[in-house]
Amino acid sequence: MVTDDRGPADPFGGLDTLDLAGHVRRWSGALPASGAVSGWQAAAQFFARRLADEGDGLTDERWAEASGAWAALLAAAERGTGAQQYEWVMRDLTLTALLLERLGPLPSAPLRDPARLLDLALDSLPLDLGRARELAGRWRELPREEILALRTAKRLLHPPLTVEPLLTGLGRKPELDAWKALRPALP
Numbered sequence: 001m002v003t004d005d006r007g008p009a010d011p012f013g014g015l016d017t018l019d020l021a022g023h024v025r026r027w028s029g030a031l032p033a034s035g036a037v038s039g040w041q042a043a044a045q046f047f048a049r050r051l052a053d054e055g056d057g058l059t060d061e062r063w064a065e066a067s068g069a070w071a072a073l074l075a076a077a078e079r080g081t082g083a084q085q086y087e088w089v090m091r092d093l094t095l096t097a098l099l100l101e102r103l104g105p106l107p108s109a110p111l112r113d114p115a116r117l118l119d120l121a122l123d124s125l126p127l128d129l130g131r132a133r134e135l136a137g138r139w140r141e142l143p144r145e146e147i148l149a150l151r152t153a154k155r156l157l158h159p160p161l162t163v164e165p166l167l168t169g170l171g172r173k174p175e176l177d178a179w180k181a182l183r184p185a186l187p
Contacts, residue, residue: 012039020050020058020066027069031076037084040077044088047073048095051111056103063109070095070111086152089124090159093117097159100166114166121160122175125153129178136185147187153179154186 011032018026027047051066058066074088083089096110096117106112126149127135135142139150157179160167164180167173 011035012043015042015046018046018050020054023047023050024062024066024069027073027076028065031072033076033079035080037081037087040073040081041087043073044077044091048091051095052098052102055099060106060108063106063112067110067112086124086156089120090155093121093156093159096120097162100163105166114163115170117163118160118167118170118172118176121156122172122179124156125179127153129175129182132179132182132186136182139187150186154183157183
């Protein structure tokens, strides 16, 4: 594995050769606000894989650094390509849930903070609970945009629900519980 990077001239080159420290360095610096969606997807995929494979040996301080680099990568991806129908939020939610499941909570590191996971999922929902309840029973009759909003809500709720025991006692857990009760009725 390589621990250095190619620098800002080629942010997507050699992603598969970087170890976790190399990814943290690459995505912690000045990042371009351009690039193809596929380049950003590859960057996120390789970085996420390194975090999942090598993260159990990180100190609390290194987790904070890795979390910052991950957030910077996703922010640059969104600046460069747009939200991509929740692509970057879903990657964040999915990786956070995976890391919580494998390694447990570490609130000082956003990637392992159950409260951040819950807040991000609930804050990203494309419609409020009242509207979702109103639409869920008749979703087959709805325009495509409303069906997609309901499906997106269902997708965004999945990662926090996979680590639901870790969310016990959090202030917004009752809100998640209400969505969980509605989830089977969503398309």
